[in-house]
Amino acid sequence: MPPARVFALSSAPFIVASGVRGGLGIRGPVGDGKAWPARGDHPRMPPLEGAPMSNLLIPMTTEDFTPEWVTAALRSNGTLGDGSVTAVEATPVGEGAGFLGSLARLTLTYEGTGADAPATVVAKFPALVEVNRGLAVQYQVYQREARFFNEIKSTITAMPTPEAYYADVEEATGNGVILLEDLDGKLRVGDQLAGASAREAEQLMTQIADLHATWWGRAEEDTISWVPAFDGPVWAMTAQTLPSLWPTYQEERSHLLPPGMADIIERTWEGLIWLGQQLSRGPMTLVHGDYRMDNMFFPPSEGDPITIIDWQLMSRGRGPYDVAYFMSQSIDVELRREHERALVKRYHDGLLAGGVRDYSFDDCFEDYRLACLWCVMYPVAMGGGMAHNERAVQIAAEVSKRSFNTILDLDSVSVLPS
Structure with a gap:
């Protein structure tokens, strides 16, 4: 061989x-x-x-x-x-x-x-x-x-x-x-460049809500207590590593930065540890950690369950992290703007249907806004040195556009302490 x-x-x-x-x-x-x-x-x-x-x-x-x-x-x-x-x-x-x-x-x-x-x-x-x-x-x-x-x-x-x-x-x-x-x-593999349709996004919100509801408030149980939390040492290394990629992004992808975005990203670097702490407030649950279209396999019949792969970034934290990761990177900007609130509501409804209590939609949406800010690390990492083939460059550009617009639309930077 x-x-x-x-x-x-x-x-x-x-x-x-x-x-x-x-x-x-x-x-x-x-x-x-x-x-x-x-x-x-x-x-x-x-x-x-x-x-x-x-x-x-x-x-x-x-x-x-x-x-x-x-x-x-x-x-x-x-x-x-x-x-x-x-x-x-x-x-x-x-x-x-x-x-x-x-x-x-x-x-x-x-x-x-x-x-x-x-x-x-x-x-x-x-x-x-x-x-x-x-x-x-x-x-x-x-x-x-x-x-x-x-x-x-x-x-x-x-x-x-x-x-x-x-x-x-x-x-x-x-x-x-x-x-x-x-x-x-x-099965048909998803395409992050093309992005999810509204129907696909709806089903994916329902499925991730079921996962989160299953482990809601149980993050300290032996079965998953070993899984890294967002405020733990594994993720803390991220705050030490990512800022080193930012200068390269600015040098090579500055045309992708909307006005004011550079300042937001730099403020985010300063607040990464704090953001990780906020994403680790109880009740925590099990999050997939890499919930995006390229990790999803779609069945021939619409409405059948979507198969999810790649659990290497599985973590413990606030459930809306997975929602933010998906919405800010796997959905076209205009489609997200049109359906964003309804999709987060669908996710929240799924939590309630799964038995989650004492977690309002307003709290859910605020966690979503916060997690969208944390997720800016991914386009910066891709555009700051992790992409060197044609598809990678295309993904870096598209995910940058989606992520940056999500953060600006939601004014996510306002969640950071002054």
Whole structure:
């Protein structure tokens, strides 16, 4: 099997990329230059609830997905039974330089297996560049998604997610691997450039409200108490990192800044820690963290549930964060202006239907305004050095327009303390 290319995976708290659409790419490794622990026979993380019981090493390249490794992984939870994988063909999903990880489609050949074994799976595994891999571990990217599938996925009823055939994290290194259901050809992937329609946005508000209602006020329960909160150390690193990208954005994308926006962004940098604290006021819930069109797969029939992928930025915080992230970046400006209040109301109605109490619509909308300001970090990160292919540049420009106009329309900067 020829060596695989490296390809985009997904986001960090300041990077937005898409595996299915090729990602945003970067200009090179970033970080403090420290070497990350080399691959080896590290101690295993204690088995998580529902986790496969295995001593498998974490694959670091596509060549590590040998027939023997995939056989053991699929047998660990009964997916394969007594059959064996005899051949694995790995092909990249998406294009561009990998940043926080790698994504490959594995086409499997079996011997003696039943008809239920998957013909293909999608493998998510660590970035090949050590510095990038270290950054992903620092932000607990691999841990968050693996533990989501092993511990949290079963609690979510109204938001379909891909089936995970295997998910594991190595305690000593923080590296992780997931074998996921391949959705290619089954569902239509969303397009962040095109944006959501009003009908799609309505359904997505209903689905995210159901997730938030399920975990509303339960953020300290053992099942999710380990998930990073917006006022915790993982997200605090964001406030230290993002301002360094702002000068490049100003130099290369100043034409995207409406009058007064530069001052708003600089005030936001100064207030990021405070904003994180506000987003972590109780009652907190579980938030997806990367709720955008490129992470959504749409069914053939309108109205059927929309499948949501990429849980690497899953966090604990105020529910309207996900609403703000989606509305300020995945909906056309004019469409948002026309439907904004109704969509936030639909979300709030979904919370009430899910049993949430003592949370008024006015409070919900105020949290939404505040979260829209926090989310300005994403277009600045994209335009400030995280985008170098054509689609990435287009997304950076479109998300900048959407985010900046949302903040200006809502006067979100007024939420900051004077």
